Amino acid sequence: MEDADTDSYISGLNILSEYFLSGFGTDTIIGLIILIILIFFSGLVSGSETAFFSLSPADIESLKLRSGKKDKAILSLLSKPKKLLATILISNNFINVSIVILSTYIVANLFNVGANDILIFLIQVVVVTSVLLIFGEIIPKIMANKEPVAVANLMVYNLKFLIWLFKPLSELLVSSTSVIDKRFGRKSHNISMSDLSDAIEITSDRSVTDEEKLILKGIATFGEKEASEIMVSRVNVTAIDKSMSLEDVKETVLKSGFSRIPVFDETLDNIMGVLYIKDLLPYANNSSLAWINLIRKPVFFVPENKRINDLLQEFRQKKIHLAIVVDEYGGTSGIITLEDIIEEIVGEISDEFDVEPLQFKYDKLSENRFVFEAKTPIVDFCKILQLDDEKFDEVKGESDSLGGLILELQGKIPKQGSIIDFENMRFEVIDADIRKINRIKIEIIDKEIEKDTDL
Secondary structure, eight states: OHHHHHHHHHHHHHHHHHHTGGGOSHHHHHHHHHHHHHHHHHHHHHHHHHHHHTOOHHHHHHHHHHOOHHHHHHHHHHTSHHHHHHHHHHHHHHHHHHHHHHHHHHHHHHSOTTTOHHHHHHIIIIIHHHHHHIIIIIHHHHHHHHSHHHHHHHHHHHHHHHHHHTHHHHHHHHHHHHHHHHHHOOOOOOOOHHHHHHHHHTOOOTTSOHHHHHHHHHHHHHTTOBHHHHSEEGGGOOOEETTOOHHHHHHHHHHHOOSEEEEEESEEEEEEEEEEHHHHGGGTTOTTOOGGGGOBOSOOEEETTOBHHHHHHHHHHHTOSEEEEEOTTSOEEEEEEHHHHHHHHHOOOOOTTSOSSOOOOEEEOSSSEEEEETTSBHHHHHHHTTOOTTTTTTTOTTOOBHHHHHHHHHSSOOOTTOEEEETTEEEEEEEEOSSOEEEEEEEEOOHHHHHHHHO
């Protein structure tokens, strides 16, 4: 038995020697060494592509400031990006083709070609491709992406040599792509503000904080917004009737905390000026003061569709902070301030008079029944009830508040006690007057239960 086992073992070694060791000569060893060197060069070239084309504006600015020999060389290469990319691609292709040819030669030497066609094919396709992909592409590019400046410094002179070496081929490649560009033309890419805002939102740059993202998104969408979108609506405007006494005026000022308050004659549609509180302060104790003489004129009126970026420029030119927003008939829609516009960029600005956080009352009566104030923003309403933000998009029209949504659904100001059904929701107006809705009760109706009840 032992002799038989020994014979089997020797036989196995002979088979292994026949198929593998017989081809493991000096040529094969040299070929393997060259193959490893080529894979290393492939990794360097691939990494340099990622490094050079992932340098941030801050990195480039830093290179300009340092202005060393390598820094200048890197900037010189980046000044001709098409030529640089063409050289990198040509170099990588030459190296990869050489790797494939050399690996075929080595595998053919190592194995008995006639008996191992399938094995040779698998090694060439699977093993060589995997090694080239992992060590010649993925790992180098990951490392270069982490340290682009260091890799660019490492490869800058090597790339300058390759540009010289492959100059005729790279120039031919760049020229041919230029001809194709001219022949077919370039499509213009109109990026919408919404796309830009989404791009900012998904950025993975850790150096950008959430606050900075908010500011960038505000800048991206700034030019699209109109005065009517950010104004303080008419029903929430604090204003002073010109017939009010000085004591009533001071009480209104103290309650509001505002530094500028519109003054009207009988109705808000007839704004006659703006009272600056700093003008009133020196005469606060003068009971005989005719405060109406302190109001500033003329009033700055703007239409509802005024772009806020244009309005900001006008605020700066006129050196004012408040404008009255009017509708197409000249009626007062609301007011807009410089602070409202700035908040669209930097976010909410709170001072000692602001209520923190923004308050709108709601009561939870049960798991599916709630009472909300009509002024509750639709966005916040959806968040509280965990509804899809787009649930009311097709029916809300231009309204932003829950009360406005009810007006759109009803088509008129509903009476107290009115019930409006929408999908699986029931809205009941529990507090309203002839001018507006104040409070609404909402009930989430389970459709399955409703069907069972009907049966």
